[in-house]
Amino acid sequence: MRGVTGPRSTRRWLLWISVFVLVFIFFYSVIGPCSQGAYNFTFISPERFFWGSRSKKITYNNDLPLIFIGGMPRSGTTLVRVLLDSHPDIRCGEETRVIPRLLSLKQQWVKNPTEMHRLVEGGI
Numbered sequence: 001m002r003g004v005t006g007p008r009s010t011r012r013w014l015l016w017i018s019v020f021v022l023v024f025i026f027f028y029s030v031i032g033p034c035s036q037g038a039y040n041f042t043f044i045s046p047e048r049f050f051w052g053s054r055s056k057k058i059t060y061n062n063d064l065p066l067i068f069i070g071g072m073p074r075s076g077t078t079l080v081r082v083l084l085d086s087h088p089d090i091r092c093g094e095e096t097r098v099i100p101r102l103l104s105l106k107q108q109w110v111k112n113p114t115e116m117h118r119l120v121e122g123g124i
Helices: 007-031 077-085 098-111 113-122
Strands: 048-051 057-060
Touching: 098 113
Parallel strands: none
Antiparallel strands: 048 057
């Protein structure tokens, strides 16, 4: 007489586990998040628009020029950004500290002869 963990019992457990996995995969594919209606393909135009003041449709896309306003800290750029952002037809991004960081990096590079040579060769 064979024990409980014999080859037949192991095969039976493997069969039950594989049936369970297949049933789970079937139900997940039928009821899961990618079921009916998830494959609605729509064309998205590269031209976008938003509604400005007086219900005017304003179109924009990636080809429109951007305006970059830069300055040193404590020079009034925050005030300019707040004033521009209060206008309903103007969108302003967040402030960054890019220019002061670049200037501090340049000061570090000037101290290094190898980096200074690269800056001179690059025309900076």
